[in-house]
Amino acid sequence: MSKRLIVAGAGGFGRELVQWVDSSPIFCRDNLISSVAFIDDSATDKVAGVKVLGSVDSFVPSVNDLFVCAIALPESRTRVVRILEDKGATFVPFVHDTAFVGSRSVLGAGVILCPKVLVSVDVTIGRHTHLNVGSSIGHDAVLGEFNTLSSNCFIGGNSKLGNNVFVGTSVTVSPRLNIADDVVLGAGSVVMRSVKRQGTTYGNPAKLIPKRV
Template identity: 30%
Template structure:
């Protein structure tokens, strides 16, 4: 049975989420998801054109979707963790269930779990005994090492490397190409800048950058 699905957000990551949906459907005998379209409350003209170019229906704002009283599962393709958290709270409070998207090319080790609403993009690698919580984004070619924990709403950006036994906290973001060394913790709502190398714990709500990250 095909599951109706909407993607919330028509920006870059939202359209990458569309790519994951397409790849999942191509990898199955019959499509797993029925892509209903995209909801975006702040759609730019350029992103509207990008949706039109790929033949994806724009469904209107969040309020317009709620007023339609239609049903579907949802995923939030918004890169900012805190914004994503607020959107998810609204949709789950309205009674909608989140889907989980995992690109067929993703490598997943034994004893690893992926929470509801998470989006795992092409080329991501999840090692053994990894816990990916809910509504996490693993961007293309990111890596999460053994025994690590990625908490709710965290974003691991393209090419970032999370070494083994690392905890990445609630609503935190690890930038593109950054490295977090083994056994460390990135606190809740923290940001690791692109290409940084984290060599010590990152406190909550702190931004670090550079090599080593400060």
């Protein structure tokens, strides 16, 4: 039975994701995807030629619907996913046909791997974590839930990211480091030490500006 892929979020990342789904015939075949549509709280009718079925709050999933959430900010993504999961939505990982996933690596529900992503062996990626174009994850790394990795990031082997971490463009995290929950790694940061508390990093080597309470 064919499936409809529902993309939550019709903003910039959502429009990119629809294009990547269209260029991933293997993903569509393996998941029986025959059509794609948006749900979005502000868009109406169509976005980029793709039908908008309504808002997140109003939409009622059917048994033939599969979901991905294309909202970049972890906090907003968490809220939308919880609303949809409470309605019984089924989230699937999206792996672009040009992405590579190594042996014994595990992807949680709703994970998104964009074009040219490399996931090495024995990696664990938690639910609803996004890896944008050209990012790489080293062997035995563990990424928590609802993380966002922007384009061209590198996470070294045996590193651990918590939950709700936002990783800016072209960030490097050295091997065997731990990154706490809710940390922002600013664009271009070269992280040489573990980040153990909330805040934002900048620079090379990265320095942490703690979050004000």
